[in-house]
Amino acid sequence: MRRLFFFVLGMLIFSAQLLAQSRNVSGTVLDVNGQPVPNVSVRVVGTQSGTTTDTRGVFNLSAPLSAKSLQISSVGFVSQTVAIPAQGTVSVTLLADNSTLSTVVVTGYQRIKRSEYSGSATKITSDKVNFVPSASFDQILQGKAPGLLVTSGSGQPGTSARVQIRGASSINGGNAPLYVIDGMPVEQGVFQSINPDDFESVDVLRDAVATAQYGNRGSNGVIIATTKKGKAGKTAVTYNGQFGVTQPGQENFDMMNSAELLQFQEMLGKALPTINLPGWAYSRNNPANAGLPAATLAQYDRTLDSLRSINTNWKDVFQRTGSFQSHDLNLSGGSDATRYFLSGGYYSEDGIGERSDLKRYTVRANVDSKTDKLTFSFNSSAGYTRRNFIESENSITLANAFAATYLALPYQQLYNADGSYATGSGRVGPNAYARFFQTSSLSDQLKLLGSMSANYDITKNISLGGFAGIDYRTTTTERSVYPNTYASNAAGFPTGPGNGSTTGQGSYGNGNTSFLQSIVRINGGYHKVFAEKHDVDVQLISEYTREKQQAFNYTGYGIDVKRLNTPAAITPGTKDNLLIPVIGGSKTGRALYAGMALVRYTFAGKYTFNGSIRRDASSQLPEENRWQNFYAGGVTWAVLKENFANAWSKVSDLRVRLSYGTSANADGFPFGNFGYLPLYGGGTYNSGSTIIPSNAGNLNLKWEKIATLNLGVDFGFFKNRIVGSIDIYNKRGYDNLVDQQIPFETGFSDNNINAATVQNRGVELQLTTDVVKTDDFTWTVGGNVAYNKNKIVSLGQVKEFPQGTEIVRVGLPIGAHYAVKWAGVDAATGAPLYYTKDGKVTNVYSDDDAVAEFGTYNAPWIGGFNTSLKFKGFQLDGLFTFQEGFSRYNNQDFFQLNSAFALQGFNLRKEMLTIWQKAGDVTNIQSPLYQRQFSSKDVQDASFLRFRNLTLSYNFQKGLLNSTKVLNGARIFVQAQNLYTWTKWTGFDPEDDNNIAAYEYPTPRIYTLGLNVNFK
Amino acid sequence: MLMINMKKIFIPIIAFAVVVSSCKKNLELLPTDSIDISKAYTSVDDIEKGLMGVYAANNLANSANPDGKIYIASILADEAKISNENRGQGQFTFKWQYSSVEGEHNADFARYYVMLDRLNRILEVIENIPAGTPADNARKAKIKAELLGLRGVAHYELLIRFMPSGYDANALGVAIMLKSDITAKPARNKVGEVVTQIESDLSAARNESNLPNAPTDVVRLSKAAIAGYQARVALLKRDYTAAISFATDAINFSGKTLATGGVYQNYWTDGNESETIWKYRNQATPQLLWRDTNGDVFFEPSDKLKNQFNKASDIRYSTFFGAIGGDTSVVIKYPGSSSGPQINDEKIIRISEMYLTRAEAYAESNQLTQAAADLNAVRAARITGYTNVSFAAKDEAVNAIMDERFKELCFEGFRFFDLKRKGLPINRNASDVQSTSWQNLPANDYHFALPLPQHETKANPNAQQNPNY
Secondary structure (H helix, E strand, C coil), X not given: CHHHHHHHHHHHHHHHHHHCCEEEEEEEEEECCCCECCXXXXXXXXXXXXXXXXXCCEEEEEEECCCCEEEEEXXXXXXXXEEXXXXXXXXXXXXXXXXXXXXXXXXXXXXXXXXXXXXXXXXXXXXXXXXXXXXXXXXXXXXCCCCEEEEECCCCCCCCEEEEECCCCCCCCCCCCEEEECCEEECCCCCXXXXXXXXXEEEEECCHHHHHHHHHHCCCCEEEEEECCCCCEEEEEEEEEEEEEEECCCCCCCECCHHHHHHHHHHHHHHCCCCCCHHHHCCCCCHHHCCCCHHHHHHHHHHHHHHHHCCCCHHHHHECCEEEEEEEEEEEEECCCEEEEEEEEEEEEECCECCCEEEEEEEEEEEXXXXXXXXXXXXXXXXXXXXXXXXXXXXXXXXXXXXXHHHCCCCCCCECCCCCECCCCCCHHHHHXXXXXXXXXXXXXXXXXXXXXXXXXXXXXXXXXXXXXXXXXXXXXXXXXXXXXXXXXXXXXXXXXXXXXXXXXXXXXXXXXXXXXXXXXXXXXXXXXXXXXXXXXXXXXXXXXXXEEEEEEEEEECCCCCCCCCHHHCCCCCCCCCCCCEEEEEEEEEEEEEEEEEEEEEECCCEXXXXXXXXXXXXXXXXXXXEEEEEEEEEEEEHHHCHHXXXXXXXXXXXXXXXXXXXXXXXXXXCCCCCCCCEEEEEEECCEEEEEEEECCCCCCCCCEEEEEEEEEEXXXXXXXXXXXXXXXXXXXXXXXXXXXXXXHHCCCEEEEEEEEEEEEEEEEEEEEEEEECCCEEEEEEEEEEEEEXXXXXXXXXXXXXXXXXXXXXXXXXXXXXXECEEEECCCCCCEEEECCCCCEECCCCHHHEECCCCECCCCEEEEEEEEEEECCEEEEEEEEEEECCEEEEHHXXXXXXXXXXXXXXXXXXXXXXXXXXXXXXXXXXXXCCCCCCEXXXXXXXXXXXXXXXXXXXXXXXXXXXXXXXXXXXXXXXXXXXXXXXXXXXXXXXXXXXXXXXXXCCCCEEEEEEEEEEEC | CHHHHHHHHHHHHHHHHHHHHHHHHHCCCCCCCCEEHHHHCCCHHHHHHHHHHHHHHCCCCCCCCCCCHHHHHHHCCCCEEECCCCCCCCHHHHCCCCCCCCCCXXXXXXXHHHHHHHHHHHHHHHHHCCCCCHHHHHHHHHHHHHHHHHHHHHHHHHHHHHCCCCCXXXXXXXXXXXXXXXXXXXXXXXXXXXXXXXXHHHHHHHCCCCCCCCCCCCCCCCHHHHHHHHHXXXXXXXXXXXXXXXXXXXXHHHCCCCCCHHHHHHHCCCCCCCCEEEEECCCCCCCCCCECCCCCEXXXXXXXXXXXXXXXXXXXXXXXXXXXXXXXXXXXXXXXXCCEECCCCEEEEEHHXXXXXXXXXXXXXXXXHHHHHHHHHHHHHHECCCCCCCCCCHHHHHHHHHHHHHHHCCCCCCHHHHHHHCCCCEECCHHHCCCHHHCEECCCCHHHCCCCCHHHHHHCCCCCCXXXX
16 A cells, blocks of 8 residues: 555656656747737647737747747737747747738628638738828728729718629619628728727628628628727837828810900800800991901900900819828837827818818727736727818809819909909809808717627636727818808808898808717627537527617708808797798617627637528518528638648648628618608698608618629738738629619609619739848739629519619619710711711610610729838838729819800810811810710710829837837838829819719829837 | 637637527517608598698699709799899709700609509508597598599699690590509500599599588698689680689689789798688798799790780789889799798688689680680779779680689699690890790691600600600
8 A cells, every 4th residue: 555655656746747848938929119018829839839929029938848839820910839938038029910811801890810711801000001091981992992993082081982892782772891890790881080190900791791780781892991009018109190292183184265265156156156255245247247347356355365365263262272281109018917098189281172171089998908808998089170162162062162264254253353253144263262261061979989899708618798989979060151242142042132122141050950869778699619629609690770860950040140150140940030941850779689699610720600590670671571581501611721732832821702691771771760661741721731751762672682692712822922812702692772763653753662673793802022132122013803794683673764864774783874885976067966876876865775785883903002111121112003994074074065066155175176167177075056965976985994002101210219218119201192093084073972073172292201219 | 628628619609609699580680760650640640741741742843952843834834034133043944945954844754653642552541440420430531532633633733744735635645643652664544534534533532512602721632722723724625614613612612713913923932721622831932933042033024915914003013013222124923921021821722813714714615605704703803993894705705704814823833734725925125035946936847745754755655655755
């Protein structure tokens, strides 16, 4: 027994000695700037033992003697394997991972390792999102992710773009993606009060697995912004600043100067002798002047001479070089347990249109906390924006500065001799310009975003969590028209003269809209690895969303000229003064519910299955059709984990993904929150109220559904010198909402029905290559290109219906232009010629001859490419974006190449001088005797390649900064945004958010000089 | 151990289930800003409000974006000329270059079917509306009569726009709508069928004893107004005996007389209702019609029209035409009222129209003395020092009466439809056009039958477009 005891004891001691056959390994992990990186995972290769670095980037662990290397990995950095030295400590410098194959995908509810993710998603990192001179972050994304179409509809600072992922799926519903910031879905298209410099990354989710968690809102893709989080350690202070200028871009056409316009008026007069335009009225060729005395004719000549000598450059009058600046101050720090990120930002951009600008003030506080079992995260931001606008932006009116620039007559002057504005009937330029100083048009926006999430590990495998968030926005617009000015006199009664006998009394109005979205979510999770091979993760999520919107507006009249731009100056309305204020408003809201189960199963790190089942409801649909199930599933195969791939030394990454699933878009119902109901509204007539039908309603409406099949490959070659991904997809939207045109006899003109099937098929490629990579010099070239073929497969009971200047027709893409085909000008008569439906030339314009041969305004080819040269501290980055194969209706051409508008006193383009005048003239400009019709002549190829951004930067070397004692890092840069555009389009900007060019505010060119500083 | 684990698994599942059940209720939201169908019409007060909504649809000017009868009947015909400040407004219509594409020339197609849908919805429920008191019962009966009358009016207004010129009972009319139907795809009825329906609705309305004879409330139908429409329908179908009888009813029931002098001038500022048999109330929108808010004039009165008047002695010349700002020739028939400058009610039926209608019917039936008497009555009220005329021949009388309608009813929505009804051409003066291309429209040209909107022909397979569009 004793012997046995000693034997056992001896064994134990031996074992203890065996256990002691290990040693301590310690080291430090730094980033390229020499900053310690906390929370880095350090694992001994071949064992389960591992640790993480502390706030100083230091780690300490025990490794068996047999261990040879350590795996160092952290989110946002390239993983490294380093040898364990025989003695001493390890020092590791981690490289930031900005490649397309970042290791973690943020899907909103979860962060998933990319290798275990079968969805199609692209990460855009902070260096591509921060410090771009654009106040709306959606605009920044153009060209930066495959399949992501971003088209800006206005150069007014802060305006959101039209964003579409993988083509349009709905004919009548919304096609915008869902935007999520730090797990909180946010209002579409309102980003002006959010600071993109706070963004750490933006993930673009495209296929059904990727968007499954957003099922009822995710069918158009999801764009997820993740803001910067605090890093443990001493408080790091960063300042980023930029100064610059904004400038009008190029335009591909020339307007006539005074001499040309007067000459053109004379040409018109020869065809239409009764016109009264100076070029004809004072012309010696005008038969009406034939009998006039010589002195009068000489006076006429002098009049024409003096008009010719006036050449007002209206572009200089209405457009300007504006200033730009932005400043951010960030604080980041904390302990292992609790980290914080605080930021404050100021952004100011002048528009290129007189008066227009944006000023933004933002603050943010992010706190993350982690204890043994509880992780907690708090994100909040507040932003206030003031924007001033030009008059009548994006509308075809004479008050729109960008219309007036080109319609104004060059032989008119801006000022009278006494210095006042030379306003008056037919004086387009001065009338539009004077408005800037006789009106105000601005908006104030406050946006608050706040969310809190907590997760508690009940056991090692089971967790319970919750999320609550609020997205609140209130926008107040102000509109003033000052009394007794040109603008108020033109505004009509009660602000204007009406019959010309009273002067305009001015008006002041406010419009307020508010938006509130609140979300509550609870989630239960189960995660376990069985038999070291079967990695199972299940999440149960229940989510309730409530949205409320309110609007209120009023306009009061009779403004006290001494107190402008305030409601206090409004004269109270009475029955006698007729200055009755106008008041309006509305209230609406909706609720969404989603319950879902998300499953991930990974087998031996090789095969992963992602699956989801959800049940969704929206208050926006009839009760019988309110609830809908969605599902998605996908598999990933990590090919390199297979034994047969061991020999593929040149392949550094290879994964194949296949997914299929369904989703819907609750944010895209075109009929608002209650449009499914037949409704009555109240109006007024004869001082009493009326009750009239207001909405046709359709109690059979149901969800629009989209099913997406996606096959993708992620790859890396030559130690990831070449990385990229390729995806092909088939996205089919069915039960899609169509605004069905119904006979007028019904009392309505249209009604929504679920009738259409729309298909988007495409391929997306993303590639990044380090062409040259040496210690001092790196040349990286990257890019993405996507092709999407959009097709309407079915429209239910009809085959087609026209929609404005477009046609919705089976077999064609959404947004197909529909116009009568232009056949030129008849050289004998000057009459415009058109093709009939059967291809015969005719001089009779008939709408029935319209054909759909002119493409669509949704570009099938989109993409961007970038190149980056790094030499020591210098870096030169270029970004080009392109959209190819689309056309738009150039309504500006219709105005500028139309003699009828010269008759009405507008300027036209130089080409008009080639107008048909006599038999035999071969020209494309018809005689003024014929009505100018909208035809295919006005549908133009709008394809463009844009030199979107060029940045030259210099990173100060460590040694240099150390001598300052206060700086840890510094970078200076100069950048140019929208440097040049190559296009055949003859408007001023081929890029727009719709099918028609209508004097939209063009995209500016911006140059800035910037500085990023990290303080010690 | 297993038990504890199970318990912990259940916590999330139970929480999950609780949230699901509590959310169902939270998804039932109802609109606050609109009225649910079940609550729309439940009392006599409600249907009266509904009726006022029907009246509201009968806007002859639609001034904000002019496309009503008052506007199109002038620029389609020879009443107006394009002015220098016109930037394209109404030019397609003026030049007869319109097509089936939606524009001011065919906007009324939708407007009057909206009106029909509104009134048919009320007619469908009116019998079930509780009316507790005899007064309520009488009110309900009157509302029903007005709705039937308005149904006749709406069909008439549609018919005169979209039928061909002249009168052929077998020609294409418009679809008759007698009930609200969101799925309707009706074919067009023949002119004769539509006229029969209109006559039936109008006479049913007139038979209601609760409907007053005289226009005690000028914005609502009276027996006089119904008779006025009956007279118009009779004139359209060239039933001159009936036209004489209905016009006489309208004149007699109305209790109105022709206004003169200051009363007539004041009439156009809505200062009195001396000639009104029925009108559309407009309290907010300036009737700019031929003008812009900034004072620009798009259409002037035509030289042809102005030349018809004796400028010195005819009160109408200075009442209808004037100078504003730099423009020397402007339509000022809608000068404004107590509601504001240029805000005027739209006269739907005036007493003078009924005189001229009866005069025309007399003339056409060769009762030249009576024709001259009615014409002289109108002229005497308008022209100082007027000497009565008498006619020797039917054509002479008819022409004189047509000219008088041109003058008296200009810019009130008649001229184009009068020429169309009589199968006459439109002949503009050379000085009223920039090109001879739009100077004359031959009699019975296809442009007289306005094109159905393209929307209608695309959405309704049974809708037959008028020829040549």
